[in-house]
Amino acid sequence: MSAADFLLSPAVQKLMQVVYAAPDQWLSSKELTQRTKLAPDVLASTLEHLVRSGILASQTLQADQPPAFKTDPSFVFYRELRSIALKSFAAAEPIRAMLRAKFKDSVVRAFILGEDDNNVVELVVVHGAVTPDEAAMTAACTKLSKSLHRHLQVHVVSANRLSAPARHDALVHRLAAASTFEIVAPGDTKARLPAERLGLLQSAKKKLAALSR
Template structure:
């Protein structure tokens, strides 16, 4: 198995999804098996490779050096830690699950969506832009709760209209977050069936348009 095949193996992705959701939390093999819903034998075998490659580090609990249960956690000293984390966030650990949820549940209302970033506690911040139709609030809340459970992260969701999105100014906190290099666009214009709202033309613009038409 090549390095690329190993990194994108389903077992590796499921374990890293759990580990990156709590990068500073030591996890036992049994806890990883429970959260990832993998067979304990598959977890043990995959952990051996992840620890051996340096992606994860293994240690005993600091509070009790004699404790026999070993734990693992993300190894921030791994030479490719930042790159691997970015790959994970742009794919199986964040972007892909968010994209799949929005396309499945809200394809008629969501026109754009972004992963704005990850907070210190692992919370995923999302921005959803709706078009002509506004997503049902109850349905969105339920979908986010289910997604949060599946990817083992809390979600902070901002849902705004396309008009509000187009009107964002540099002083708006959302605008500054959108300008960050780490932002990931998970739904782009045209990716869903959602329709943009018809722009309302003011009386002055309407009069000018009619005058221009008559003068031709």
């Protein structure tokens, strides 16, 4: 198995999803088994490989206890791997799947703005003609947060807000930041765009054309 194949294996993804959600926290094998749901032998072999590769650090916190594990920020590709995890299995893919399954009639686009130092993932959900039910969105994101071991901070905005952003609309302007990436693109769902707003001049021309017929 190549290094790339190993990094893409389900066991590694489940483990890295957990450890990158709490990069400064030492976790025992028991805690990792509970959070990842991996079989003990699979977890043990995966931990051994990641420690040997320098991706994880291990330390015996108490003499009579087995070692604990955490991410190793000194690993040369630490930031790159954490970014890959965020943009794929650790956040983007599960969030995309949830939105496309539960809100396919309302969500037209979605973006992840990034992840802060407290491992809070900031999400922008763009709705079309139909606004997603607030209670349903809150419940779905809360449930997903538990499985991702990350808190989701969600902003729900209309597609009209993106089509004509106000000069001081900080949230919309943040969508152009380098750290932002799109996880649901136009056409990925069945949601319809809202009717375009006609400007005053366009509206007047349309009315005059109707009267002249």
